[in-house]
Amino acid sequence: MNISVCLIVKDEELNIERVLKSIPSPFEVIIYDTGSRDRTVQIAEKYNAVIKQGEWNDDFAQARNQSVSWATGEYILILDADEELPPDAEAKLSQFITEHPGQAGTVVLENIMENDSARHRMIRFFPNRPSFRFKGIVHEQLYENDLPASFKDTGLLVKHYGYTKKEYHEKDKFNRYLTLYQKALDERQDEGYMLYQIGKLYNSLEQYKEAEHYLKRSLTYKEENQLYHPPMLVLLGYTLKELGRSKEAADLLARYGDVYKDFPDLFFLLGLLAMDTGEIHIIEPSFKEALRIGETPKYTSVLGTGSFKAAYNLGVYYEILGFKDKAKEYYRLAASWGYDPALIRLKNI
Incomplete structure (x- = not known):
């Protein structure tokens, strides 16, 4: 070799x-x-x-x-x-x-x-x-x-x-990449994708208003067939959540449930947003759907949205509602993937 x-x-x-x-x-x-x-x-x-x-x-x-x-x-x-x-x-x-x-x-x-x-x-x-x-x-x-x-x-x-944020600050990656993305935009290279990357840059530094601006511009390209589109959509959802606009984020993501029905991150985030908005009836099916899909190599995906994080949040949901046996079941499931916060919850329930 x-x-x-x-x-x-x-x-x-x-x-x-x-x-x-x-x-x-x-x-x-x-x-x-x-x-x-x-x-x-x-x-x-x-x-x-x-x-x-x-x-x-x-x-x-x-x-x-x-x-x-x-x-x-x-x-x-x-x-x-x-x-x-x-x-x-x-x-x-x-x-x-x-x-x-x-x-x-x-x-x-x-x-x-x-x-x-x-x-x-x-x-x-x-x-x-x-x-x-x-x-x-x-x-x-x-x-x-x-x-x-x-x-x-x-x-x-x-x-x-x-x-990591430390990497971006120490090496000035933000300005270096922002310059290159802007240059690519000027040359009209993959515009929707470049706008997504600029939005991701701002999001990484917690500059959420700027991130929203570029991610929403990226969304206008309607490139559902492009691999960057589903993670861009979810990142926009998290950005709106950080800006205190969880209902707007949930309405946006719900429109894509049939388009990306094999993307656990979308349903996981819908569960989190329902916790914010108090739409109790959406929480359980959203996290269960993320678990059913499981971890996927198809998309850019946050580790755990189709496994331990979804199980853990179901445990929290059941514990809050007083269903301790169901809560323990899902905490144990999350712990089986090595998720330590689930073990802590199990000890205290």
């Missing part, structure tokens, strides 16, 4: 060692440094990485393609400095190559946030051929022969630590 891991980095001394430690030793490591002024390069040198340096041109696709051009492996794995591979990475990718030779593959990115984690899929693994190249100045996409690349799932779970 001949795999090259390609990274674009700049001023990543706080992250680079974690990702390099997680890369299996047989893999070639290509690091494209775009102007680090900290110890990033010195740390990378300890791991026998191939280090190339160049200027940052506000274009992620250009930088990705440049990094790939230096790789000698038969397959490419794309990582970012604020990510981490699991111990089974080598085995997973080896199995994927055997079962799907010549095929591009997705990984599941688990975004580690302040109090939650969310998962979504991205194409990060592909054969090292000139026909595979990235396009897009930000949130670049993989193309094969100028068409969006087809893919299979590698089964690989990659942790991503770059979505």
